Amino acid sequence: FAGQFPERFFDVGIAEGHAVTMCAGMAKQGLVPVFAVYSTFLQRSYDMLLHDVALQGLHVVFCVDRAGLVGADGETHQGVFDVGFLDTVPGMTVLAPASYAELEDMLTYAVQKCKGPVAIRYPRGGEGAYQSSWDGRPVTLLRQGSDVTLAGYGTQVNALLEAAEALEKEDVSAQVVKLNVITPTPAGELFLSSVEETGALWFYEEVMDANCVGRRVAAELALGKAPTRYIALRNLGTKVPPQGTVDQLRQMNNLDAESIARQVKEVEELEKTSGCASGGEGAG
Secondary structure, three states, X not given: OOOOOHHHOXXXXXXXXXXXXXXXXXXXXXXXXXEEEEHHHHHHHHHHHHXXXXXXXXXOEEXXXXXXXXXXXXXXXXXXXXHXXXXXXXXXXXXXXXXXXXXXXXXXXXXXXXXXXXXXXXXXXXXXXXXXXXXXXXXXXXXXXXXXXXXXXXXHHHHHHHHHHHHHHOOOOEEEEEEOEEEOOOOHHHHHHHHHHHOEEEEEOOOXXXXXXXXXXXXXXXXXXXXXXXXXXXXXXXXXXXXXXXXHHHHHOOOOHHHHHHHHHHHHHHHHHHOOOOOOOOOO
């Protein structure tokens, strides 16, 4: 972009707060600024997000790179806080693509159709087996199932789909629900009907437990009075993940396909033998 449109490209250096305020000034004058920034560095701009962008309802697009676990970059670069703090910014929309095609679709949507501040969060690295485009819906049902609902967003859906296939071989039918928009929380009818059908929700995400999407979805389900046997939230808990490869960190936090299938199978078997729910809420 810098080579093709040099007069429309600005490198502000290590000054993310300044970049957000600069974007606010551009948006105030009718431009549509796109700010490319690592998740961990957007944290430095929280005050500017609130006071310079949100209070005026300005249309600024934030491309939040390195969202989620980042691997070799280490603890300081883990993009595990943006989901929590962006949700507190008034008028903010947060999109979570799970493939390159969805990233392209969501960027077009963010620039051309959104109003107010909008963030697109995407991970370091490539896409997985899921490579579909986005049809504009906030929530997508990826797989039918009758026993449990597995839910998540971004590239986490690859592990959910793989776990669902493994569970099918163990006689556990898993429905897979994918969130495309994570702020505002899109629980809605699809989530309600899914959990009503299966009676159990497992929500997986590569973020800290505080203000995670799973907690917000659980609250929406409670307000909607969806009957559930149990709700299980699986995330990174309260401690920032250490350095390690993404695969190692996912296994450590039970966010990989094998761990997901094992956890769900254990709880479903326990329910069948004891006749009581035992999933519980919380990180793990």
